[in-house]
Amino acid sequence: MILHLYFARRFGMSFLLITAVLFTLVMLTGVLEETRRSFEETVSFKEIVQLALLNVPQTINLILPLIMVLATVVLFLGMARSSEMVITRASGRSALGTLVSPLVVAFLIGLMVVGLFNPIVAATSKRYEQLSEQYRNGVGSALSISEEGLWLRQGAEDGQTVIRAWRSNNDGSVLFDVTFVAYAPDGGPIRRIEAESASLGPNGWELSNAESWPLAVGVNAEGNAQRYETLVIPSTLTLDRIRDSFGKEGAISIYKLPAFIRQLEQAGFSPRRHKVWLQTELARPLFLIAMVLVASAFTMRHTRSGGTGIAVLSAVLLGFGLYFIRSFAQILGENGQIPVFLAAWAPPVAAIMLALGLLLHREDG
Numbered sequence: 001m002i003l004h005l006y007f008a009r010r011f012g013m014s015f016l017l018i019t020a021v022l023f024t025l026v027m028l029t030g031v032l033e034e035t036r037r038s039f040e041e042t043v044s045f046k047e048i049v050q051l052a053l054l055n056v057p058q059t060i061n062l063i064l065p066l067i068m069v070l071a072t073v074v075l076f077l078g079m080a081r082s083s084e085m086v087i088t089r090a091s092g093r094s095a096l097g098t099l100v101s102p103l104v105v106a107f108l109i110g111l112m113v114v115g116l117f118n119p120i121v122a123a124t125s126k127r128y129e130q131l132s133e134q135y136r137n138g139v140g141s142a143l144s145i146s147e148e149g150l151w152l153r154q155g156a157e158d159g160q161t162v163i164r165a166w167r168s169n170n171d172g173s174v175l176f177d178v179t180f181v182a183y184a185p186d187g188g189p190i191r192r193i194e195a196e197s198a199s200l201g202p203n204g205w206e207l208s209n210a211e212s213w214p215l216a217v218g219v220n221a222e223g224n225a226q227r228y229e230t231l232v233i234p235s236t237l238t239l240d241r242i243r244d245s246f247g248k249e250g251a252i253s254i255y256k257l258p259a260f261i262r263q264l265e266q267a268g269f270s271p272r273r274h275k276v277w278l279q280t281e282l283a284r285p286l287f288l289i290a291m292v293l294v295a296s297a298f299t300m301r302h303t304r305s306g307g308t309g310i311a312v313l314s315a316v317l318l319g320f321g322l323y324f325i326r327s328f329a330q331i332l333g334e335n336g337q338i339p340v341f342l343a344a345w346a347p348p349v350a351a352i353m354l355a356l357g358l359l360l361h362r363e364d365g
Contacts, residue, residue: 006101007098007102008102008104010078011071011105014071014078015109018067018070022067026056026059026060030053030055030059031048051132054128054131055125057124064288065288065319065322066323069292069295070316072292072315073315073316076295077299096359099300102296106288107288110288113288115254119253121250122253125251150166150175151163152165152237154237160182160183161183162181163175163178163180165179165198173199173200174197174199175199178194178207180192180198181193189215192213192221193207193213194210194211195209195231198233204232204233209227210228210230210231212225213225250277254282257274258278272333272334273334276333276344280330286345286352289352290322290354290355294319297355297358298311298318299311300362322351322354325350326347329342329343329346
């Protein structure tokens with residue numbers, strides 16, 4: 001038991017050390033990247049640092065499998081240089097027995113990432129997108145999906161426009177039973193438009209069977225209402241920006257994701273990407289365990305046997321390969337080419353089986 005706790009503490013310290021180093025590198029790189037971008041002159045260095053800090057959790061969450069591989073490499077190379085690995089093996093412990101503590105720690109880290117770190121990443125990445133859009137264009141746009149329908153907000157120099165639709169097609173390019181409320185730059189409503197449908201084209205929103213009411217003070221709205229068979233409203237939105245607004249799964253907390261998936265289905269959008277992301281997040285602890293097994297398969301050896309550099313490189317490359325396969329399976333799941341459950345859970349399970357095969361081969365020949 002004492003030996004298990006020792007291995008767990010060493011692995012936890014290695015994980016924290018690698019995380020701190022990569023956090024610093026990501027932060028510095030983020031500051032340089034945000035400085036390089038063509039923001040307006042009004043953006044201060046403090047705001048640039050704020051953007052970089054907001055983007056760090058998302059990047060750390062993305063490279064977490066690599067951190068797990070490097071932490072395992074640091075652990076077992078350190079134990080090999082101090083001959084602790086030799087003593088452990090001489091005491092009768094097998095390779096799998098030695099890995100029990102690191103695997104338990106990796107699993108607990110995975111649970112903490114899913115349960116605690118995921119909401120933080122969702123909040124910071126969403127705030128990063130909002131501030132980045134505001135600094136670049138001076139105006140913002142937003143999308144919200146709820147039980148009351150689909151809500152959009154587009155901004156321009158002449159004011160904001162709030163859009164509500166009861167449903168939409170799959171990509172958000174056509175809205176049905178839609179209402180537009182235009183606001184002046186000072187914040188007061190100036191116009192309301194209702195239409196059967198609105199499609200987003202190159203010139204803006206193209207409304208069909210629309211009726212418009214002026215909302216200016218002292219004007220009879222009903223008496224001055226106008227009907228249009230076709231009406232074009234300029235828009236700063238594009239299909240890509242609409243998709244990004246609701247399509248970035250990482251900007252939604254895992255606790256809110258099931259309800260958001262139901263709301264997407266009610267609004268007419270396809271929730272398949274979000275379903276794949278949800279299952280992938282739930283399978284993250286298994287994938288982190290697979291990364292520990294992969295790295296240990298190449299580094300649980302004595303340094304005097306030589307080839308340490310090749311072993312470390314092989315562990316990192318195999319980790320990258322498994323990460324690529326996981327991402328590829330996720331894309332296939334999002335496109336509907338394989339089932340959602342298979343896209344999320346098959347890669348970590350297959351990676352664990354592969355790593356166990358390598359470990360047993362090295363253990364028993």
